[in-house]
Amino acid sequence: MDLAPLPASLPETVPFTGPETLERMQGFPFRARLGANESTFGPSPLAIKAMEQAARDVWMYGDPEGHDLKATIAARHGVTSDHIAVGEGIDGLLGLTCRLILAPGDAVVTSEGAYPTFNFHVAGFGGTLHKVPYQADYEDPEALLAKAHETRARMIYLANPDNPMGSQLAPQIIEAMAQNLPPHCLLVLDEAYGDLATLPLPQIDPHHPQVIRFRTLSKAHGLAGLRVGYAITNPALARAFDRIRNHFALGRIAQAGAIAALQDTAWLTQVQDKIRHARQSLTRIAERNGLKPQPSSTNFVTIDCGRDAAYARAILTGLQAQGIFIRMPGVAPLNRCIRISLADDATLDILAEALPRVLRSL
């Protein structure tokens, strides 16, 4: 069957290879799953209970308006529900956002080495990507803005805290950026790791016509496999998702689990404490092995291995052979690093035991 011209031009890419695929290829399961920034601390027990209860009611569709979930999110952020859109993870919402904003050929600006799934969606709707380099392992707001003005971009993508580097920009920098956007340009602010930030997040008027912020339940809330993300933006843009979204996509278990997780703020605080502890542990493991851990505002630590991409890749491959799943940035100069998710002590102990052996073997 011949495809339409745009999809016919796309590769059959997968932005990320899942650990299950690697397990099938290598023929044994991972002992430590530290590559996808999942939370070994798990979701709130109240969320598990809510999902179990919802499993009994799952013969019913979920509320296509996501009314109660949006109300819970809105209350958390001090806005009204009409500022909120919900969807199948930030990934799903990024796809819908690209579809809403981009006509084929439209320019989009991001950083060289930033989130590949965003690039996948831009290409998927015919946008043209323009990339600026990271500046000393931070995304570079001035370069992003300059490139956006130069290319008359319709979107700028910025993850803050950043993935894959774990760095965070000061709130004032993002606030200034929001005030200096080119006309017709949307600032796509990916705050997937916002719950784990070490600096305050920027204060941006939720009525700002050109900013959309994304949050997820996949990271601090430990619900990666549930697929719930949300956007905070002005009401007109939030409502625009209704034009194109899959209205029943957020199922009954997903909505119930997300609501319970968001309401259990005590659990979130505990996870934040555990993440701080794990950051110190992982930092020490890296340093003990002569590697250079970067400051982290996320649930992973990016570790500079001090040499080239081939060396970082060899460490990754060596750890994988030891049953430890990690990932690394995809482009230079970031790919001198490896990226390891934070986890409980038992899981990090597996890494601590294997890493020296892998390094000695190289």
Added chain:
Amino acid sequence: MDLAPLPASLPETVPFTGPETLERMQGFPFRARLGANESTFGPSPLAIKAMEQAARDVWMYGDPEGHDLKATIAARHGVTSDHIAVGEGIDGLLGLTCRLILAPGDAVVTSEGAYPTFNFHVAGFGGTLHKVPYQADYEDPEALLAKAHETRARMIYLANPDNPMGSQLAPQIIEAMAQNLPPHCLLVLDEAYGDLATLPLPQIDPHHPQVIRFRTLSKAHGLAGLRVGYAITNPALARAFDRIRNHFALGRIAQAGAIAALQDTAWLTQVQDKIRHARQSLTRIAERNGLKPQPSSTNFVTIDCGRDAAYARAILTGLQAQGIFIRMPGVAPLNRCIRISLADDATLDILAEALPRVLRSL
């Protein structure tokens, strides 16, 4: 924020208003939920157990390849996994299919009164809908084919068994249709109700270049709120979904629940028996009240109320005031009917008790 021209031209439609929205408007909950063709018989207890187990592991993303789920589906249908695509319900897959096939302005053929969510996705990707009337409450394959030839359509949509009428075409009719498609035209065969059919389903070579069949876990398997659907088609088209899909969209609970549900064939047989029993019960309820139930090959019965759309609408509204949620077809002449989901005896008893009162009040 100005949207791209295509989404800017779309209305903020919702293809279906959910029962939760109606409950919020009317201020009380439904006693009987008989409008969305959900299964009050619920999912397999083994599926519930699998979902509960997966809820504990939900801190991990689901397998982005859906490897085990695809293998389970493939085994059920006697094909290999490369014929299968999985997604967030048939709704999600219909959207992706439109995106793969349609360029703006491309013609698409469907029946006047057929599934509105398909039309929503066609419009969403700029397709032009051409509609042919039902023929005596059946979709009309000859008219669909003729219109597709006339308009050089890229897609024909056909639900078999049909929603909203519950009718089913003989397998030979669909098989003949698949042999007489215009070039470049994809037959989108929506078999959401295939597990509840009263006639055999058509036999179509799974390598057929121009046919894609859709199945869902939402109906007979009682997992509407889980959001799992799948496509059976030729490997090239199945693989094409990888170009554009949200790779992590099928979460861990969704995959685990769907696999367990598909494996519990004994439960499916029980549900099919219960559906046959409920069909007889609902048929009798309609006949006792002087209404004309149509033959059903689905998990609902469409009931001809014998007068015009206003009368059918009045019955629907009257039942709603009694706490009973049903739906009705959207266009003439189908909208002389109401559509009521099959359910357990206790739920149908609520209907049996309320319906005569509603009819007397009109």
